[in-house]
């Protein structure tokens with residue numbers, strides 16, 4: 001686009017496609033979202049540089065919704081949806097949050113204007129603390145089953161997601177948090193945090209489908225060591241073993257993911273089908289054994305020894321503050 005021209009008011013600055021998108025977004029924006037931005041742009045767009053125009057355009061084209069601990073922001077200029085987990089204090093995955101993620105991912109999947117998703121966190125220092133331990137400690141039987149089924153369903157949807165998914169890991173990411181990150185197509189992590197499957201430290205066992213992903217990324221030997229010891233990798237270690245693809249300063253995480261996405265100019269069908277060929281064996285394996293997997297989980301969690309260890313672990317988290 002030429003510097004200083006206006007695609008919004010007259011369309012002379014952009015291609016027909018860009019113009020059509022602009023018109024559509026303008027119509028949406030007129031119905032309320034950013035009236036002040038709209039007024040600002042109308043007034044100034046002919047006199048500003050191309051760079052600030054692009055910024056202005058990005059503001060125009062973003063829509064943000066917030067629901068059930070998730071913020072969804074859609075940039076219709078790039079077709080990228082940023083799905084930001086926003087459930088203080090640590091984005092732990094409880095039943096309702098898992099259901100909310102499952103539903104939201106489904107809506108994003110159906111959104112024809114979305115080509116890619118960035119999964120990130122709105123909380124400081126935490127990407128996701130994994131499964132909510134209080135769901136597994138002294139649980140109600142029915143809720144425990146529903147909790148596990150919701151995790152399975154959400155994971156199957158995320159792992160088999162046909163559009164490009166990238167994790168912007170802006171904080172610690174243990175256990176279930178690592179699962180979320182590993183299920184994305186690309187991972188950029190901030191410096192000085194930790195990631196990994198630490199389940200044995202809680203006295204529980206990482207499920208087979210968590211382990212399958214780990215082995216696929218780390219290889220058999222390293223997975224054996226890391227899983228048995230419940231190792232959490234520092235960002236720098238995670239980069240070395242291939243658990244993440246880039247490590248950058250915190251403030252650069254989102255821009256790095258956005259840049260990476262802009263460089264993935266791959267025909268969507270070919271990329272999506274390739275991903276499906278590589279991944280379907282894993283999610284289908286779980287899909288076909290969901291009931292057995294749930295029963296194994298419930299059986300393990302209800303063991304007295306497991307309950308004791310989970311209780312102690314929860315207490316140790318709470319004692320940290322004292």
Ligand SMILES: CCCCCCCCCCCC/C=C/CC(=O)SCCNC(=O)CCNC(=O)[C@H](O)C(C)(C)COP(=O)(O)OP(=O)(O)OC[C@H]1O[C@@H](n2cnc3c(N)ncnc32)[C@H](O)[C@@H]1OP(=O)(O)O
Pocket residue numbers: 089090092125126128129130131132133134172174175176177198199202204205206207208296297300301314317318320321
């Ligand atoms: C033989 C084969 C058989 C196969 C059978 C299969 C059976 C399956 C078995 C079961 C598998 C289950 C799989 C589980 C995967 C998981 O995800 S387990 C969860 C693992 N998560 C963790 O270990 C993280 C623990 N948390 C932390 O390390 C830290 O909190 C943090 C680094 C994330 C953040 O630290 P900080 O910022 O300092 O915050 P804190 O003060 O520690 O925490 C604030 C607040 O949050 C509570 N909290 C933290 N994490 C969790 C959590 N995961 N769940 C619930 N609550 C959590 C913490 O207690 C504090 O609470 P208070 O403010 O004190 O009330």
